[in-house]
Amino acid sequence: MTTHQWKHKDLCALADHTSDELITILDTAKAFKGVGERNLKKVPALRGKTLVNFFIEPSTRTRISFELAAMRLSADVVNISASASSLEKGETLLDTARNLEALRADLIVIRHKSAGSARFLADRLNASVINAGDGAHEHPTQGLLDAFTIREKLGSIKGVRVAIVGDILFSRVARSNIQLLTKLGAEVTLVGPSTLVPTTFACLGVKLVHSIDEVLEEVDVINLLRIQHERQRKEYFPGLGEYTARFGLTKKRADRIKPQCLIMHPGPMNRGVEIDSDVADGRGSVILDQVTNGLAVRMAVLYLCSGGAPYAPATPVT
């Protein structure tokens, strides 16, 4: 039985929270999802609150999703980017954040290339700090929206078999997914080149495999991560062609998956690399549902971290 509660001002990492707390967010998000489906897409929950979107690393979808989530909760929103901030002039992250707080920001949503940066600010500010991605550490709202989507489509997370495919080593999306899904009872398999799925990940209670063909027939969810072959990855694998040959979800491979298997991608996609274009648009793809659900999840997170009362459904699901 889930005890619905949330007593934190921040959301920095899913690793920090109990399964009850994570379910509290998911259930609250479910209630908020209805708001987005209405003609009048706005509730007064955060009226008078100020949210600063503090994105020190480029992002479009996550920033807009947070911005819309805040607007739907009636908060005032300001966006700042690294180039527009004083960080460029050598101001420290902490000083910049303290300035935002001095302007009476109630919530600071931060994306930053350094792992731990959200936690660093959360420990030093009175404002709520929401992590929108810190280096390769976590991207908690992405993990939540992925879990929300699985739960919505498959009814439950417990016992669901999830494959996460791609550049796991450098992926904050993977880490947040692993934390949440294993806590809620899913069986998680990490799939990717042995350099990008190193053995150290076994300590997280997941299976590691190095060929997508090994998992195709047995999984209920395939979450494909964006794969890139820029300069810093060249010593990890030789090229995208070789990657696609072994790990790409091609049309042929998609024919082998279970009929009800969900195909997920956090975006932005490289069509023809980690995912075939037809597969991305085809049966089982819930990629755009993820985006829609992201809004509901972010509304729930902003609401709960501002002290809002959790939503507890009459019939609990896990």
Place this chain on the structure above:
Amino acid sequence: MNTSLHIKGGRIIDPENGIDRIGDLFVRDGIIVDSLPKNDKDAQVIEVIDATGKVVSPGLIDIHVHFREPGQSHKETIATGARCAAAGGFTTVVCMPNTSPVADSPATIAWIQERAASTACVNVFCTGAITRGLAGEEMAPIGALAAAGVVALTDDGRCVQNHGVMRRAVEYARQYGLPVMDHCQESTLSADGVMNEGEWSTRLGLPGWPALAEDLIVARNILLAEETGHPIHCQHISSAHSVRLLREARLRGVPITAEACPHHIALTDGELKNFDTNFKMNPPLRTQADIDEIIAGISDGTITILASDHAPHATYEKEVEFDRAPFGILGLETELALFLEILLHQRKTLTLPQILAMLTVNPAKFLRLDRGTLSTGVPADITILDPDHAWIVDKNESASLSRNTPFHGHSLRGRALTTIVGGRVVWDLESGFRS
């Protein structure tokens, strides 16, 4: 000034001379003497220190400290670093050359020596760089550095990556009898790593600095020491595998030595879970298996020297994103207590005289310092300590200009009570520093 000291009734432990007995120790004119003359008319003052129930040790020696002068005196000065040493029971320290400018010229060495002579309350010795500017490319003026009085060569903080350069430097240093000390880190493997590569770097998403990067350079140094016949000292060993490599080499008689730091046997990489930069140092905290092997190495004679790697950084420099924070923590004031707490009280793998040997005679012999003993006729550097003294570390009581210790709030057993340099009490626990 002809001050005499009479240290009464302490347990005198002098590892150099195999002494462990209750008795009195005498000092006259800054020198250890067998006894004080009766009716000493020349003596203006005879200070009597009651050491009953306490341990009287040769003054402790730390061969690995960063005092930040010249160039970074906002972090520490030679004066404040020396006060940390004194408050930690250390009478002699050896400074690393990564100052600004780098200590790679006789002029800089002379400046440091002059500064130490005029401001430091303990003995301060210098190391010189192996390569110019610690750049790992051209040999520093090793002969001139030797003439200026450096006690060893090291590019600490940076490891000489080019094996050809390192080989020639070791060969060249041999003609001056200057030991070479190396910070063992292969930089293509450590890359942009900021913590141990393993379970916790996986959890935290921080770039890993694998033990392998240390092991590879330890192996290189073993081979170079064997090839050249010249001593190489591996600084701050953090990895279990490095200990095993060193053990095997020392059994074969290779002239290789190694040191261990308190934090590498006190803390694991799991401490980084909150991204606290006071747990960030180089080499990084590793695993319990590494701790166990380092302690085994200290206990079986593989590692013969204990040191702190005292590395002060200003609070504002540490109060940044984890990967941007500088490496390093304070060490001198907690060093003795941590070694005693872990090795003597908890693990019980070594006796007090064995631990004190690694803080006195061993480093003194390695760097050929006329210190680390209570023999008659040597300068009276003496530390009076209580191995059972229980205390709680408070960073705000530190003599350092910085506050970057991960041990704030730790309860430890063992502490220096009185620090005597050249026959003069420079610090004691009750009254603090003597001007």
